[in-house]
Amino acid sequence: MTLVVGGLQVACTGEESEQIAATGLDDAALLTLLRAAQLLLPHQRLATDVYRDAMLQLSDAMTNDARKKQAIEAGLAALNESASWLDLSTEAQKSTLAALESTPFFGTVREAAISGVYRDERTWQLLGYEGEASKFGGYLHRGFDDIDWLPEFGDAQ
Amino acid sequence: MSRTYDVNDGSVVVVIGSGAGGGTLSNELAQQGIDVVCLEAGARLSLADFRNDEPAMAAKFNWTDPREGSGEMSPTRPTYICKTVGGTTTHWTALALRMAPHEIRGRTSYGAIAGTELIDWPLDYDELSHFYGLAEAKMGVTGTNGIPRHPANNNFKLLNAGAMKLGYPRSETANLAINSVARDGRGPCQQLGFCRSGCVVAAKWSTLYTEIPKAEATGHFELRPESMVTAIEQEADGRVSAVLYRNRDGELVRQKARAIAVAGNAIETARLLLQSTSVLSPDGLGNQNGLVGRHYMRHVFGRVLARMPGKVNMYRGIVQAGSLEHEAHHDPARGFASGYHIETVSMSPEGVARTLMPQEGWGESFADAMEAYEYYAGAIICGEDFPQASNRVTLHDSRTDQYGLPIPKIHYEKNENSRAMLEHAFGVVENIYGALDAEKIYRTPSGTATHNMGTARMAADEKEGVCNSNGRVFGVPNLFITDGSAFPTSMTANPTLTIVALAIRQAGFIRQSMVERAI
Ligand SMILES: Cc1cc2nc3c(=O)[nH]c(=O)nc-3n(C[C@H](O)[C@H](O)[C@H](O)COP(=O)(O)OP(=O)(O)OC[C@H]3O[C@@H](n4cnc5c(N)ncnc54)[C@H](O)[C@@H]3O)c2cc1C
Ligand code: SF4
Numbered sequence: 021m022t023l024v025v026g027g028l029q030v031a032c033t034g035e036e037s038e039q040i041a042a043t044g045l046d047d048a049a050l051l052t053l054l055r056a057a058q059l060l061l062p063h064q065r066l067a068t069d070v071y072r073d074a075m076l077q078l079s080d081a082m083t084n085d086a087r088k089k090q091a092i093e094a095g096l097a098a099l100n101e102s103a104s105w106l107d108l109s110t111e112a113q114k115s116t117l118a119a120l121e122s123t124p125f126f127g128t129v130r131e132a133a134i135s136g137v138y139r140d141e142r143t144w145q146l147l148g149y150e151g152e153a154s155k156f157g158g159y160l161h162r163g164f165d166d167i168d169w170l171p172e173f174g175d176a177q
Numbered sequence: 178m179s180r181t182y183d184v185n186d187g188s189v190v191v192v193i194g195s196g197a198g199g200g201t202l203s204n205e206l207a208q209q210g211i212d213v214v215c216l217e218a219g220a221r222l223s224l225a226d227f228r229n230d231e232p233a234m235a236a237k238f239n240w241t242d243p244r245e246g247s248g249e250m251s252p253t254r255p256t257y258i259c260k261t262v263g264g265t266t267t268h269w270t271a272l273a274l275r276m277a278p279h280e281i282r283g284r285t286s287y288g289a290i291a292g293t294e295l296i297d298w299p300l301d302y303d304e305l306s307h308f309y310g311l312a313e314a315k316m317g318v319t320g321t322n323g324i325p326r327h328p329a330n331n332n333f334k335l336l337n338a339g340a341m342k343l344g345y346p347r348s349e350t351a352n353l354a355i356n357s358v359a360r361d362g363r364g365p366c367q368q369l370g371f372c373r374s375g376c377v378v379a380a381k382w383s384t385l386y387t388e389i390p391k392a393e394a395t396g397h398f399e400l401r402p403e404s405m406v407t408a409i410e411q412e413a414d415g416r417v418s419a420v421l422y423r424n425r426d427g428e429l430v431r432q433k434a435r436a437i438a439v440a441g442n443a444i445e446t447a448r449l450l451l452q453s454t455s456v457l458s459p460d461g462l463g464n465q466n467g468l469v470g471r472h473y474m475r476h477v478f479g480r481v482l483a484r485m486p487g488k489v490n491m492y493r494g495i496v497q498a499g500s501l502e503h504e505a506h507h508d509p510a511r512g513f514a515s516g517y518h519i520e521t522v523s524m525s526p527e528g529v530a531r532t533l534m535p536q537e538g539w540g541e542s543f544a545d546a547m548e549a550y551e552y553y554a555g556a557i558i559c560g561e562d563f564p565q566a567s568n569r570v571t572l573h574d575s576r577t578d579q580y581g582l583p584i585p586k587i588h589y590e591k592n593e594n595s596r597a598m599l600e601h602a603f604g605v606v607e608n609i610y611g612a613l614d615a616e617k618i619y620r621t622p623s624g625t626a627t628h629n630m631g632t633a634r635m636a637a638d639e640k641e642g643v644c645n646s647n648g649r650v651f652g653v654p655n656l657f658i659t660d661g662s663a664f665p666t667s668m669t670a671n672p673t674l675t676i677v678a679l680a681i682r683q684a685g686f687i688r689q690s691m692v693e694r695a696i
Contacts, residue, residue: 061539061543062541063548130539134527134531144526147526147548148551149550153369153371153493154377158368158378159370159493160367163331164331164494165334166331171342
């Protein structure tokens with residue numbers, strides 16, 4: 021299945037559709053969360069998959085966390101209260117989302133987006149973080165001390 | 178080789194916790210031929226379980242049992258400790274610093290400080306220095322015992338350069354309990370930068386692969402992992418005689434003991450004393466003056482992240498490579514007593530995200546700030562904290578954990594002196610980064626403590642503390658405190674070297690007391 025959200029292509033394999041089904045979140049709900057995550061952490065060069073995976077994790081976590089589930093359901097309802105949120109302009113989406121800043125929904129989605137997106141190796145590549153170091157013997161021979169723009173102070177550092 | 182002892186064998190010393198304090202005391206006693214049973218709430222991992230992956234390791238070794246914070250502490254995650262064999266030494270970043278001579282006489286050096294119950298340590302600095310020397314040799318601390326210091330990584334070179342530009346003298350990398358050369362059967366540091374995820378090459382000192390196996394090799398030591406002590410039993414004559422613990426199958430076991438040492442990392446130590454009630458001690462062991470749990474200290478603490486004009490890649494290499502001590506002295510002219518260290522620290526993208534969040538909010542400005550990840554330098558402020566009776570650990574009156582025990586509550590607020598100190602420190606760190614043209618600087622106070630001290634403090638006067646200078650609890654001749662709980666003040670230094678030095682000293686005292694048949 022291919023879903024289109026705000027010009028972004030989201031490919032869903034059969035396996036992931038099952039995961040969505042298991043949480044009781046329908047596709048539209050998942051796409052809404054995905055879009056919210058993109059607005060919260062808008063990295064232009066980051067693949068949509070990264071956000072989607074983060075929100076799938078949230079959706080999984082909801083299945084055995086009643087409080088999270090309730091927060092998400094309440095937030096989704098609030099976002100879509102006067103119009104279908106996904107159909108709004110980006111600016112209108114942002115202001116509707118901003119109005120929810122102090123709700124548990126906002127906090128839950130932001131927390132899930134931060135832990136999901138910034139623990140993802142695809143994000144690390146974008147940010148220039150090299151992560152796991154043991155596989156290449158650490159940074160001992162890979163630039164742990166390669167800073168070259170500091171002022172000199174007479175003797176070597 | 179590793180032994181097993183019968184639960185009714187009342188000749189053993191029971192040590193509770195296998196981290197810096199408990200792991201060290203266990204080994205020191207076993208080396209002298211004293212039989213020790215060490216009960217550790219967490220599981221035993223091996224080097225093969227370690228990953229260069231912070232969240233994955235946190236899931237393996239963090240203490241996640243519920244706790245409640247109030248005041249300036251995070252309500253849900255007030256402290257950070259590990260529940261695993263080796264305790265928080267699996268996770269610590271290995272700065273191994275000594276207390277300064279003026280700090281041991283806090284009350285004398287600083288005078289009365291409003292809102293605090295400051296006392297002197299009941300110890301002589303020269304004597305403590307001797308034990309610092311032994312601790313440094315044990316842990317292989319760089320810059321001591323002829324062990325070379327580590328080279329500076331980017332994050333520390335930058336901090337040092339900024340300080341020098343402001344006119345401070347050059348600093349060397351810190352005294353670290355991380356091998357710079359092969360030593361004690363362990364290899365040198367590879368500058369992996371994952372010191373907090375368990376050092377996969379074991380260059381960093383942790384009791385998991387030093388003290389514990391050495392104790393096992395003596396044939397006088399048994400480690401029981403996944404054994405959570407729930408109470409200590411006291412007899413009518415004041416002595417403690419046994420502990421109760423839940424084993425890995427959830428069964429309640431009673432282990433008899435000749436003497437008991439508690440090293441659960443301050444919060445758990447106070448909690449265990451408070452919940453161990455008896456006819457003699459209706460409010461908990463050692464709590465006849467209502468002081469157990471009080472005087473909790475966590476250091477005057479703050480984090481700074483600075484966006485620099487050039488790349489830093491702070492994550493490369495030793496997490497806490499250096500500590501600037503230019504402001505560690507006592508100079509009341511600065512508007513506060515005592516001083517602080519400025520220590521480098523690195524953060525993963527997730528750590529940076531959480532630090533930026535309060536100021537950058539969300540949306541474009543947040544994402545832009547994150548995309549400068551390679552350009553950040555990071556440091557923490559670690560300053561001396563003074564004891565306040567209202568900063569304390571108590572037992573919750575209704576919430577219990579998976580063992581059915583009341584969960585600990587931790588309340589902490591800074592006093593006048595700490596607030597002034599932190600403000601000064603943030604200013605100095607900002608000037609240091611500013612001297613190298615930092616583009617933006619983020620200050621973060623921290624609601625999650627990594628150092629826990631003071632909750633069963635030692636004192637010369639029985640009315641002012643819970644234990645004496647050997648960590649022996651007043652009124653309980655065979656019960657000992659073997660962790661930061663016993664500290665009367667926090668010192669500016671990070672706590673672990675002092676915990677280890679005191680554990681070595683205490684082992685000698687326990688042995689002597691056994692020889693004299695006092696215990
Ligand atoms: C991120 C971080 C970085 C740090 N870096 C430094 C540093 O650079 N320098 C420094 O000096 N210090 C540092 N520390 C602090 C250092 O980790 C502690 O000072 C030290 O580990 C404390 O030793 P301990 O024996 O008191 O407790 P721990 O090492 O935490 O060990 C306590 C053990 O007791 C067990 N336990 C608790 N209660 C019970 C019970 N009831 N029954 C059975 N077992 C129990 C726990 O599971 C744990 O394994 C750092 C801490 C953190 C979190
Ligand atoms: S930087 Fe050194 S001490 Fe830290 S994890 Fe790596 S090898 Fe171990």
